[in-house]
Amino acid sequence: MQSPFRTRVKICCISSIAEAQTAIQLGADALGLVGRMPSGPGVVADELAAQVVQATPPPIATFMLTSETTVADIVAHQRRVGANTIQLVDAVPADTYTQLKALLPAVKLVQVIHVIDERTIDEALLAVQLGADALLLDSGNPNLVVKELGGTGRIHNWQVSRRIVEQSSVPVFLAGGLNEGNVREAIETVRPFGLDICSGVRTNGQLDAQKLEVFIKLVQQLA
């Protein structure tokens, strides 16, 4: 039976205003703009990210991905880009959410949780308790010498993700290696609030309208 809830779609690694427009026309609910990262293919300059934010109409959400971990650096990054949502791709100190909400009350905070093993569940629930407005489950590895904080093209253990969705009191996005071939299984296994995709809708690094259209249509049929 079809769920009465629509699975939201966030298109990440937006690298131009034209890509943003294509994503919106094809049904994206949110756009992701990747800031400076230790690794990954999707980074864009803050100036370009700010232009995309300016060109994005409501109700489309603009997610600014930041690898910064201090309140001052995160706020400075948000002020440069102007996005309405901050996606924290690395772990941050416990009081960060409260401080960011005081300084940026209109901006939503999405904490990325890199799903590694069952211990990740506690990490996710703690972020919710501390003030994250949503979670985004990805497949990076922050424990490597050169941190992987997303954009890996890999899936992770969706059974762990499912348990996080079941226990979270805030919306949960699923990311990491999604594509048209695995999206059905992803939705059926994890039942996320939304999906987040980068490499699965790209060809030679560019947003591929055909792949995106297929992906979004599949999500709309399955949700």
Ligand SMILES: O=C(O)c1ccccc1N[C@@H]1O[C@H](COP(=O)(O)O)[C@@H](O)[C@H]1O
């Ligand atoms: O894309 C990047 O370069 C990147 C770097 C560091 C953190 C996050 C990054 N992108 C995010 O990673 C997810 C998953 O990407 P993929 O679908 O597995 O290719 C993507 O949705 C972005 O949010």
